[in-house]
Amino acid sequence: EEGCRKVQQAVEQAQREGKPITMGNGHFDTVPVNDVKLGSVLIVLPGEIVPVDGQLLSGTASVDLSNINGEPVPRTLFVGAKVLSGSINGSTTMMIRTTSLAADSQYQQILKLVSSAEESRAAVVRTADMLAVPFTIISFAIAIVAWIVSGTGLRFAQVLVLATPCPLLIAAPVAYVAGTARLAKQKILIKSQDVLENLGRVTHVFFDKTGTLTVKQPQVVRVEKAKDMPANVSEDEILMLAGMVEGFSVHVLAKGIVAAGKEAMARLHRLPSSSGKTAADGAGQRELPNPNENYPVVGNVSETPGKGVTGTVDGHKVEVGRFAFVTEQSIASEEVHTAQEEERNEKAMEQADREAAKLWPTELEPDEMATYIAIDGKLAARIVLRDVPRYNAKQSIAQLRELGVKEETMLTGDKKASAMIIANEVGITDVRYELLPQDKVNAVREAAAAEKTGRESGWKRFLAKLLGEPIHRDVTMMVGDGVNDSPVLAVADIGMAMTDGTSTAASESAEVVIMNDDIGAVPLGVKIARQTKQRMLQAVLIGIALAIVGMVCAAFNLIPVVVGAFLQEAIDVVSILWALTALFNRKQASHAGIRT
Template sequence: MSRLIRFFTKILDICKLVPMLPVVVIAAIPLALLGDWRPWGNAMAIPVLGNPGFGQWLVIALVLVIVIDTVRGMIDDLRHGQVGVDVLAVVAILSTVAVAEYWASWAVTLMITSGEAIEEYAQAKAERSLTALMEAAPQTAHVVNLPGVGRGFAADKGDSSDGFRRVGSASAAAAAHRFDTVPVEQVQLGDVLMVLPGETVPVDGELLSGTATLDLSNINGEPVPREVFAGARVMSGAVNGSTALTMRATQVAADSQYQRILELVASAQESRPAVVKTADRLAVPFTVLSLMIAGIAWAMFGVPTRFAQVLVLATPCPLLIAAPVAYIAGTGRLAAAGVLIKAQDVLENLGRVTQVFFDKTGTLTVKQPQVVRVEMLPGAATRLNEDHVLMMAGVVESYSVHILSKGIAKAGTEAMARLRQRFEDGQRLCPEPEASWPGHGREYPVIKNINEDAGKGVSGEVNGHAVRVGRLSFAAAGEEGFLAVDRTAPSRSEDDLRTRFGLLQPDEMASYVSVDGQLIARIVLRDVPRANAKAALAKLHELGVTKLAML
């Protein structure tokens, strides 16, 4: 039933795109039932057409509308230097009316409108595939309007960057209350911009803040955020981390990185592959040849119907729309899958590919770092196990915008489900003394006092326990922000603590966890292979790709 509903929904969408298509289809009913009905007698008899019936007049009206619309399209194509075979369709449809073959006229109108509907549907579907890409484009920017900064300083005929260093040394929090939000197109060169936590950088620029953490996965697919420093290039499309940053615009929106990505997709949509260009070049000789054959048939048999028959057969509307529709749909589907191409010619060459080179991150891997293991600190006395650590860290990290937080939060949700299942199975040996209270130990944990220290970590209370997750120095520090000193205990320097945990692999990253002031565990994350990577590579071998390589 759902498939039937989807089918009729698609039909309705197509009819909305080309309203003439349902009109043409419905016109078959009066043509069949009232084709020869003439309530006016012979009053409407005219030369060439004779005295058509009611249903036949409807077809003639449809033909006139479609011919006028097609001629307009031909004129527009000529203005753009393109010559098609639409003239064949026009002559064919008019000739069928002239010889009173109204069913043939209806068939040609159906062929033209259905072909247009298929092309419009493919184009609309391709555009919908690009919706997510377009919506991700920055729409607004926060232009700082503090006195002596950006435009304000430019008005004083000074250098904006020096002005920022002189006046903008105030806290970012203060500056955050002194900006104007404007459309990104209004950003000017030299403007000082504020990018809030989690926002997308609107234009290319230079970082003015001391440091910033940027997620560049929208641009280069790298899953691990990059820490950049004052003076570094900041590209539009990058997602800011957990603290506000200030930057100076070095490019306007139209010239920035993300806009160039959108232009690349648009140019691929509008490019004309070789097979379509070949069809265009053959359009004129094909039209002339078809008209010559039709004329010869008429002359040989002496029947004008032969002329119309040849042109109806020669009208290659379905053939001519096949290639453009395939390429439009292909580029749209690729864009939906995150694959950008420079021109539609690339699709033609795919069938001849024998070697494929892959980028690892985000292509063969999932792009989002996932938790691969939890390492408990050797010698740390605790009743917590790995699932407790993941649960506590996960609920705290769920409030963070840091890119690693998503993987930890996901693992924490899974750990919470395992703990709940063990509780239901009868295990009551929970480390929390209040676990036996109603609503604790088996329901969602109680979370309080969440606080994120930008670039360092996030802390909070989980079921009454103080939990800190983040960098080693942050997790191991006390409330005052320094590593605790205990002369009777082993050294707690960062180097010593890392040594006690062991070395990470080159492709691994970690967040450290402390509970109630005691460092107890390290959560290790890695960008893991995609579940379908192996099957995809095997499929490429089946398709004739002989060599696969990873860069």
Template sequence: MRRIISICKEVPLLPIAIIAAIPLALLGSWRPWEAAGVSLTFGPFNPGVGQWIVIALVVYTIVVTVIGMIDDLRHGHVGVDLLAVIAIASTVAVQEYWAAWAVVLMISSGEAIEEFAQSKAEGNLTALVDAAPRTAHVVTLPGVGARAAAAGADGTAGDAEGDMTADGFRKVASVDVPNAAETNKSTTQTKPYDAAGEHFETVPVDQVKLGDVILVLPGETVPVDGELLSGVATLDLSNINGEPVPREVYAGARVLSGAVNGSTALTMRATQLAQDSQYQKILELVSSAQESRPTVVKTADVLAVPFTILSLAIAGIAWAVAGTPLRFAQVLVLATPCPLLIAAPVAYVAGTGRLAKAGILIKAQDVLENLGRVSHIFFDKTGTLTVKQPQVVRVEKPFENSSPYDENHILMMAGVVEGYSVHILSKGIAAAGQKAMQELYARYENGQRLCAERDLPGHGRDYPVVKNIEEQSGKGVSGEVNGHAVRVGRFAYVTADEAGFTHVLGAGAAAGIAAGAVADSAVGDSATGTAAGASKKPEVNSLFAPLEPDEMAAYVAIDGKLAARIVLRDVPRENAKSSLEKLHRLGVKKLSMLTGDKEASARIIAGEVGIDDVQSELFPEGKVAAVKNATEDAHQNQPAWDKVVQRVVGESMTRQVTMMVGDGVNDAPVLAVADIGMAMTDGTSTAASESAQVVIMNDDIASVPRAIAIARRTKKVMLQAVLVGLGLAIIGMIAAAFNLIPVVVGAFMQEAIDVVSILWALTALLDRE
């Protein structure tokens, strides 16, 4: 009911036209002025009360429509409502008042249907806009956040310096504030809310300052980008990247504007202003897509002109042959350009919304059209076809295995210290260590301090005790984990020990070194001590099998002895191969990989995901040249007849499109040179949108074929809606020209044709995957 009322407000002529049917039916031929001897006859016209009401509606409708046509022409759109104006005037001219009323109803209800269809098609996009945060709860506890710092600078907040803790909160003992926990005993809110109590101020989101501490209550939207201060939070990121499963984040993690907080209140510190936050960038992309008009829709506008001429020609011939102007009216009431003017843009807006719901944002609707033409796709390797950091594939112990630790113990301790490192391999080892820690915790009784199989302290703890972390840039990281000295990094780094290699490698290896069995090593750049009587460094290949071309390794020493080598490699995404197979099924002719990696490692990944064309060892300019050449070749291969069609209607029928898919971090130049640049992100940044026309917000390579499938289905639906609508209209006009369809019936049939074509266009919203 609310939606109906809203439509009636948008199209006030609709309820008026509906109500006008009552006096037309009851008072259509009533002429009370004749009793007084007054005549309102104008030539052949002698309308009654109800018929005069219809004439007034017709005049009003014609005036409004003509004004709209003029406005359209001023904005560069073709005003093709001329058919409606002529049709409604012709029905009055032949004194078909019910037909005139039906045409007025048709025009007004057509506007209502268009309004409904546009709102339905834009539903997913509108939902993103409606979800935008508008207010924020800024914590006003003394000494907290940017506002307190500003107040302190003015001398109004006391002596804050020295009383502040590292996270920006004032020490509890240094300020006299009410005990929020006591004042909120009756509430079941969570600790962040209890801590703030009533001490927060709700302000418009654009008034949030950098450094403000913000309280986000359960179910509320995070207002700006920031850093989580409270211990743990569960965030729904579906508005950002379409991810249906909430994500759990911990203190220190980045929280994004637009995320919806779960059942626990959280506190955060603002690190971006509202206009610079993540969700605002998403809204800018959505706004850009909504305001754009694809070439195919512009072409539909142009084609509406010859359709108008054709309709007038059929109507004129029918009038000339039949010898009655009624036939002219009969034809024109069935002439509807709505499949071109409404169904086409509705389909494309629906397709854009469907992409947004899938976590795929486009800059303009022209991109949606071009996505359906993609024939050659270039992929960056690292972070696009593969996961974003190398993954642990195995743990190897030295040939002389004297280490008492199994694989999980080694990964757990190495992962703990690597969690403090910024090295490229650190995240992969840390992730493997976290998994190993969970397995160890499940194996041992909760809180058990000794392993059941070995007398090793503390490995059953949920959280290991970590001390003395130290990283040496380019070499490795060391620390103490549950009382064990752990080193992870280059071979030379982990085997460097004041006690010599006897202590590090064990007696057997040392004896081999002393006997000269171990050759000089070129691994590492740090000199090490030597065993007694030995002047040689240990060689990696004497202790481990050679690595494959695409593998990397980090070495682990525990308590001064080399324990293992952790082998990592770039690993294809789990769904990379299936996604590329789907691209082939969609008709994409060629898939290529562009990478700066060496040929051998690039070929291995390409073989695993199913790519034949590999261009390796490329600098950024080499990638740009490869894509540029392919793009130019595709354009040069366009047939001459298609170039003529493109000049006439503004749209190519056969032109092939190239697309580059990258992670958007270092791919800006090559993304910009392709016909379509597609950046895969995890929703934490839309910086790639500066150079990319498509931004995948869920970091899922399966979104690449999904985007193409949605684009092709959108165009298919649009063409079906237009062709079905125009086909039915032309068949109806021909039938009316032979007097097979009465003028009143024709007016209602035209409305039915509009409804069919528009509803057909809305099927672009449906998920057919």
């Protein structure tokens, strides 16, 4: 333990000085993850992803497990604790001893679930295939009856010339290509025609909580000033001071405080103005900020991992972090030499945080967390953060219901209390909590099995046997964003991944990818898919109806063979043009018609 502590200090010192990481006569190398052996000692720098499962060797560590189980709040680990691959290291250099090879680690187990889930996904009965069977039967029936009644084989040929399959072979694909292009304009990418067809038939939508229904990064929801804090110090000033020093921290809560601090600076008119000068960089010319007196001056910033960050802002000493840290209690000392002392230190700080809660009249909600700020050595306020719902999450759920989606379910690895708060805010009543990736897979499979059993019509059963494919009476869809969502995205009838445009494990396993990280694209995608299928059906049915009318006329010798050949091409053009209207929504199409 003492050796690990010295190595950790040497690594952090090298990082601060910008020197290569060396220790004694040896040095540390970056190696491919597949080359890591069991029992190897690895260093994971702040902000890096843990590559393989291991056991923590160095003191305490704060890790972000949102990619694994969806927890938005970082978890504190002590010496000897298991560290899962795929988790993100906090603000402390971490040393771990590997307990699993890369192929056997948690991240790879999730990817194996993805593979098995994709193999179990059922086939789809295409609408065009369903219509092709009766159309073929009707065409031959009319032709044979015409032959028998007329007594000449020419009548048979006249009918079949008009039995054009193009509305099925061309109009349907054209409509789907048009719908795909319309979705792409809305930053929604689909990977196959089957997906677009099923997307409009979704009846049950499963949502991940953290990062999908919520913004993932905890946000500041309020500032509660200490009782003896002067009234002339505003909440915006407190947020500005906290945001300035937290801008130098890599802690998972820092981003939310920094964002709130910038908003407060804008309200206080403390943001830097342009100096009118420009500088050249890799991205071209950019304007330089004006270093005026109005912009806060920050200095002497230092961070104590797991406890807090301190610095000076405009000459004022600012401390942000745990209650014991900002009040400079002895339990916040860095002089820790053993794992037992470190654990006792952490428990004492947790007790101090609980005692601090009694200083404020309002209690924290189960999904809220607090950090404290002291100014010039005096406790100033409690900053409350939480993982808030996306601004349009509730509206998106309501729009799905308007589109006829029967059920919405939230799946999360978070605790019940936190899950229920978010569910109530966005309007979801069916909530499954404290789930691992495999539990989410099982939940979707059970729902899919229940929805796909029941009463099917005889016609559907006949088509299923004829085409040799199963029938999907209802369609399930999973919407997620993290690594832990990948298996359930693959096992659902439709997996929809929300990304910011980058490639992730979730987007690789999903069939629909939202590229602008907007949950409002979920109901929009369903709406466009339904409109696309309507236009496709209209184009196909119009073409088939015209073909049947033509075949009946040909059966009575009203349309010669040559005229029928030209008429067949006209029917195809009408079907294709109608299919192309899938590029526009109904209102736009009607307006275009008025202008024309």
